[in-house]
Amino acid sequence: EGTLTVKELAEELEIEANDLMTKLINLGIMAMINQELTMEQMENIAAEYGYQIKEEENTDDEDNIYGLVNDIEDKEEDLELRPPVITVMGHVDHGKTTLLDAIRETEVTAGEAGGITQHIGAYQVDVDGQKITFLDTPGHEAFTSMRARGAQATDIAILVVAADDGIMPQTIEAINHAKSAGVPIIVAVNKIDRPNAQPDRVKQELTEHGLVPEEWGGNTICVNVSALKKENLDELLEMIVLTAEMEELKANPNRAANGVIIEAELDRGRGPVATVLVNNGTLKVGDAIVAGVASGRVRAMVNDRGERLEEAGPATPVEVLGLSDVPNAGDLLEAVEDDQSARGVAQKRKDKKRADELTRNTTVNLDDLFSQI
Ligand code: GDP
Numbered sequence: 001e002g003t004l005t006v007k008e009l010a011e012e013l014e015i016e017a018n019d020l021m022t023k024l025i026n027l028g029i030m031a032m033i034n035q036e037l038t039m040e041q042m043e044n045i046a047a048e049y050g051y052q053i054k055e056e057e058n059t060d061d062e063d064n065i066y067g068l069v070n071d072i073e074d075k076e077e078d079l080e081l082r083p084p085v086i087t088v089m090g091h092v093d094h095g096k097t098t099l100l101d102a103i104r105e106t107e108v109t110a111g112e113a114g115g116i117t118q119h120i121g122a123y124q125v126d127v128d129g130q131k132i133t134f135l136d137t138p139g140h141e142a143f144t145s146m147r148a149r150g151a152q153a154t155d156i157a158i159l160v161v162a163a164d165d166g167i168m169p170q171t172i173e174a175i176n177h178a179k180s181a182g183v184p185i186i187v188a189v190n191k192i193d194r195p196n197a198q199p200d201r202v203k204q205e206l207t208e209h210g211l212v213p214e215e216w217g218g219n220t221i222c223v224n225v226s227a228l229k230k231e232n233l234d235e236l237l238e239m240i241v242l243t244a245e246m247e248e249l250k251a252n253p254n255r256a257a258n259g260v261i262i263e264a265e266l267d268r269g270r271g272p273v274a275t276v277l278v279n280n281g282t283l284k285v286g287d288a289i290v291a292g293v294a295s296g297r298v299r300a301m302v303n304d305r306g307e308r309l310e311e312a313g314p315a316t317p318v319e320v321l322g323l324s325d326v327p328n329a330g331d332l333l334e335a336v337e338d339d340q341s342a343r344g345v346a347q348k349r350k351d352k353k354r355a356d357e358l359t360r361n362t363t364v365n366l367d368d369l370f371s372q373i
């Protein structure tokens with residue numbers, strides 16, 4: 001229920017039970033030491049002591065209605081190497097978009113005869129046979145929304161730091177996100193074409209935040225680049241490939257797919273369109289799928305080059321057509337046995353969501369019960 005006895009509440013507030021009982025009497029509440037208080041009473045008392053009761057949504061795995069329904073663990077021998085998934089992070093205006101576009105243009109468009117790229121929120125490049133997947137979404141959002149759903153959509157973070165500006169608040173935020181996700185960081189020291197660029201100053205500042213450059217005896221890879229002039233991007237890509245090799249990223253391509261929604265929208269002609277990053281397994285045209293409260297069947301898949309795909313394996317970003325509704329970014333998508341189970345899972349989530357909203361049935365996590373105002 002989430003309510004406490006007088007004794008428990010006193011412990012929680014770190015006060016004497018007797019003092020609390022006196023306080024209660026002052027509030028017109030006569031309560032025994034082992035009496036359970038109502039939520040309203042608890043709120044009144046907490047307010048007296050300058051606390052606010054915080055109700056937490058239940059985050060128990062069992063009650064996580066958005067979790068995967070068929071997340072069977074793979075056997076080691078079924079795992080195969082897969083491409084790394086890269087997120088670009090960094091302070092505003094330090095060149096994230098320019099870098100993503102530069103890599104995309106040089107590696108994708110130029111490499112193909114009249115290649116028409118389309119923006120689907122993620123793209124893949126091929127560096128000497130090694131594929132690399134880049135998420136085009138703002139790194140911070142990708143991290144927070146996806147991790148909230150339990151999806152780890154990124155393997156390596158590229159931290160873009162402008163050499164003429166140095167480490168800024170969002171740079172530090174990005175470092176912290178990547179660190180808490182346990183994701184390796186490669187630093188792209190950008191804008192080295194600027195006359196006032198000071199790449200060594202950036203490296204000095206990085207050191208102060210626990211990222212010691214390799215050339216200074218640490219283990220953080222730093223690459224000086226100019227996204228604008230497309231300088232040294234090859235070296236950056238090479239470092240990504242190297243880091244990915246060390247990470248030994250694996251997945252099982254021979255199983256039902258699961259992945260994460262990168263972005264989704266309602267297209268006038270095509271209905272709900274979702275960009276999905278396949279995390280594991282292989283997604284196929286015809287698969288029954290469920291993503292959040294949306295369900296359906298994969299009607300068609302299109303990659304970032306506008307090519308139709310029949311199948312999409314691990315770490316492939318792909319646009320998926322055929323969902324009934326528009327899922328949320330960060331929702332997990334998975335292939336299930338048939339239409340009926342897809343609809344069933346989606347319906348269960350809708351019902352649960354509705355019930356939660358109606359009863360506001362939240363449980364109180366004792367550790368987080370009180371947050372000081
Ligand atoms: P974002 O906010 O991190 O996505 O930054 P943008 O990619 O939008 O870049 C911000 C500004 O910096 C734009 O005017 C870019 O043209 C410029 N810029 C990005 N990379 C470079 C670079 O390597 N050299 C120079 N001189 N300017 C750059």
Ligand code: MG
Binds near residue numbers: 097098
């Ligand atoms: Mg940008």
